[in-house]
Amino acid sequence: MAGASMKDIKLRIKSVEGTMQITKAMELVASSKLRRAKERVEHSRPYFDVLHAALDDIAYSNDEFRSPYMAQRPVKTSCYVVIAGDRGLAGGYNANILKAVAAHAEGKNWCVLPIGKKALEHYRRRGVPIVTDRYAEAADVEMSGCYDIARTLAKGFVNGEFDEVILAYxxxxxxxxxxxxxLKLLPLNYRKAEKGSGPRQTTLYEPDCETVYNAIVPEYLAGLIWGGLCESVASELGARRTAMDAASKNAGEMIENLSLHYNRARQAAITQxxxxxxAGAEG
Structure with missing residues (x-):
């Protein structure tokens, strides 16, 4: 600020104070939303825990059980479900998840199903094949949207459009x-219980085990996607709160430094x- 006039310094202080008010307001909004997001994360976990237990029960209790969702085949194409944010100003939240996906998919032939505006824009710029752009706004994706995504992924896997499905959140x-x-969503993998490891319950499924299992899998995938979405939303709000808190502190430090420069300039003007x-009186 060397050589800056008092008026310039005062305008700069007002500008920084305005920015500080915005960052403080964004921090408060993120903090308010974060409490609800954390509750949603906690409430989402029991749902797919129960579905996972049901899938395990069917698979473990039937030695000759087979399902197309367990098909282990050479991976020619991988599909990544990438959950990012709709906005910036969240520190490294978006950059970190996109970098993690790039590292995980290195050397693979892959496509992406982006959830969130930042993910969609990122992969469009890089020419990565996109399964669908219907979920460009992560804030608008509810449980019904997760069901649609799960059915799309399950159908694509069974039809051989991709050989594995990975959730990035x-x-x-x-x-x-x-x-x-x-998190690897498909193919599903489990280890059969060894014979003699203990008694196993026998459950009768109608019309048969495979039909019930294949009907539950999309529900299970939807639960995992919903859980990942809840975790990501809470993470974005936490990252934004931290970033805005740091920005507010930096603005406060800038105001202190500018005020010091202003007082020095004012003192210099008074001395002058x-x-x-x-000098005029002596003359």
Whole structure:
């Protein structure tokens, strides 16, 4: 700020104060939404835990059980479901998940089903094949949308459009920590219980085990996607809150420095005026 006039410094202080008000408001909004997002994360977990237990029960209790969703075949094409944000100003939230996907998919032939505006824009710019762009707004994706996504993925896997499906999301660890994560959705994998490891319950499924299993799988996938979406939304809000808090603190430090420069310039101006008055009186 060397050589800047008092008026310029004062305008700069007002500008930084305006920015600080915006970042403070965004921090408060993110904090308010984060509480609801954390509750949604906690409420989403029991749903697919029950479905996972049902799938395991069917698979483990039938030695000759087969399902197209368990088909292990050479991976020619991978499909990534990438959950990112709709907006920026969230620190490294969007960049971190996109970098994690790029590292995980390196050397693969892959396509992507993006959820969130930032993910869609990123993969469009890079020419990555996109399964569908119907979910460009992550904030608009509800449980019904997750069912649609799950059915699309299940159908594509069974039809051989892709040989594995991977969910990429951000795991909410705490207010200050959010970690990118990947989860393999398809093919489903499990280890059969060894004979003699203990008694197993026998459950009768109608019309048959495979039909029930194949009907539950899309529901299970939808639950996993919904859980990943809830985790990602909470992570985005946590990252935005942290980023806005840091921005507010930086703005406060800038205001202090600018105020110091302003006071020095004002003191210099007063000293100059006194000097001129004294010189004029002596003359």
């Amino acid at each position: 951000t795991n909410f660890v705490s207010m200050l920590s959010q970690q990118p994560a990947t 005026e006194i000097t001129e008055i004294v």
